[in-house]
Amino acid sequence: MKITAVEAIPYAIPYTHPLKFASGEVTTADHIVVRIHTDAGITGTADAPPRPYTYGETQTSIKVIVEDIFGPEIVGLDPFDREKVHAVMHRTINNQVAKGAVDIALWDLMGKALDTPVHKLLGGYTDSMRVSHMLGFKPAQELLEEAQRFGEDYGITTFKLKVGRRPLSLDIEACHVLREGLGDDVEIYLDANRGWTANEAMEVLRQTADLGLTMLEEPCDAKEAMSRRRLVDHSPIPIVADESVPTAGDASRELLSGGANAICIKTARSGFTEATEILGLCTGLGVDVTMGNQIDTQVGSMATVTFGAAHRATSARAGELSNFLDMSDDLLADPIKIVDGRISVRDLPGVGAEIDADKLEHYRTDK
Ligand code: MUC
Ligand code: MG
Structure with a gap:
């Protein structure tokens, strides 16, 4: 061929x-x-x-x-x-x-x-992924309402809160309101997309220490190597590298230099081949991984499910898979369903992300 x-x-x-x-x-x-x-x-x-x-x-x-x-x-x-x-x-x-x-x-x-389905070619570990929903910047009460709605409508019990705002009190308040409103059984973790300095992140961790937050992703720019290492050394929860680690080389640099002690894998920026290399590095070193979302469509989300469900380590935690719900439409011919907080792999040859030709024709911008 x-x-x-x-x-x-x-x-x-x-x-x-x-x-x-x-x-x-x-x-x-x-x-x-x-x-x-x-x-x-x-x-x-x-x-x-x-x-x-x-x-x-x-x-x-x-x-x-x-x-x-x-x-x-x-x-x-x-x-x-x-x-x-x-x-x-x-x-x-x-x-x-x-x-x-x-x-x-x-x-x-x-x-x-x-x-053959690609989830089988990659590893075939399980047939579905638990879903984590990403909460963007909003007033605290609206965040709580959104999380409650996603809990009720889709059975989602894991939330990633976007943080990195100033004043820090905006995000600290959001963490407290979410924990109080959602209860102790819901997992909440944070992603600052480099919005803070390492010292600001340390202050947020101090003021949220009793909330049972599980991870903090990309708190500051990974290039701020010294302060980031100090944060990793002092943080009670894992510091996850995301946009700083698109390749296995980047992941090894961040892990070995002490810039992170957990890794977010995204198929959209690493494909399946490089994601496999990153995963092997992490499992070899005993480092936790999460499956992230590049604000993917349903087509991209099926790719994440395909990779995530294929391996034990990537399916251990909920994957970020629900951003597509905020789109007005999508290209996937057979829409993704979130049932009891999970998305299933497709037992179709390939990735299982067939595109609706009429929709692509309608939404393409080059004609
Ligand atoms: C994330 O995890 O950071 C936001 C920007 C981006 O590149 O991905 C998203 C989600
Ligand atoms: Mg991130």
């Missing part, structure tokens, strides 16, 4: 409930559908969410990198020879989301060619 063409299709779907966080805001899913076509008539598909405030990539840059830089070099290769594809992509630095989408599209292709 040979790759015959690589397509990158831009589209835009508005959010009904925009997500706001310390490093940015998402009001529209202005993503890219990556498609890899073959001479066997099989096509692999993936969704690429540009996050300029996180990785510097835009919708335009992803399209150009995929179609003009990677495309011409990988046409003619066998999609099973993915080390060759990665060697091509490796020659371009950064552009993790573009690379991740090409990798996931390749796995989708391989699964379809083998008539």
Whole structure:
């Protein structure tokens, strides 16, 4: 089998409930559908969410990198020879989301060619993932109402609260209101998206110490190496690296330098191949992992479920899988259902994320 063409299709779907966080805001899913076509008539598909405030990539840059830089070099290769594809992509630095989408599209292709679900190819550990819901910036009472609604409607009992605001009291109050309103059985953890300094994060941890928070993600810029290491040394809860660790090399740097002691894995920026490397590093070192969300569509969320459910370590905690619920529409032909707080893998060949052709036609922005 040979790759015959690589397509990158831009589209835009508005959010009904925009997500706001310390490093940015998402009001529209202005993503890219990556498609890899073959001479066997099989096509692999993936969704690429540009996050300029996180990785510097835009919708335009992803399209150009995929179609003009990677495309011409990988046409003619066998999609099973993915080390060759990665060697091509490796020659371009950064552009993790573009690379991740090409990798996931390749796995989708391989699964379809083998008539096998990719969650089985990757590990087949379990058939569903528990869902963690991400709460963006809002007044404390509205956050509580949102969490209660997601608990009632979907059975979700794990929440990641976006923090990193100033004054610190905004987030400290939100933590207290959530814990009081949701009770002790609900898991709450924090993600500051580099919004604070390490010392500010330390102060927030001091003022929330009795709330049973389980993790703090990306409290400050990982480049502030010395203060970040001090925070990790003194924090009673794991400090999770997210946007600072798109590759296995980044993860090893942060873990070995003491900049983090837990790792967030995101398939959207690491694909399945690099995510597997990161996971192996973490399990080898005895480091906890979480499955994060790059504010994914249902197509991207199916990729996260596929990877997360495939492995023991990635399915141990709830994965962040519910951002798509805030979109006005989606491209997935068979919509994802959250039942009793869980999303199931699909026993279909590939990643199980078939796109509705009419919807893509409607939302694409290049015609
Ligand atoms: C997260 O975990 O940080 C926000 C920005 C981004 O790149 O991902 C999201 C969620
Ligand atoms: Mg994060």
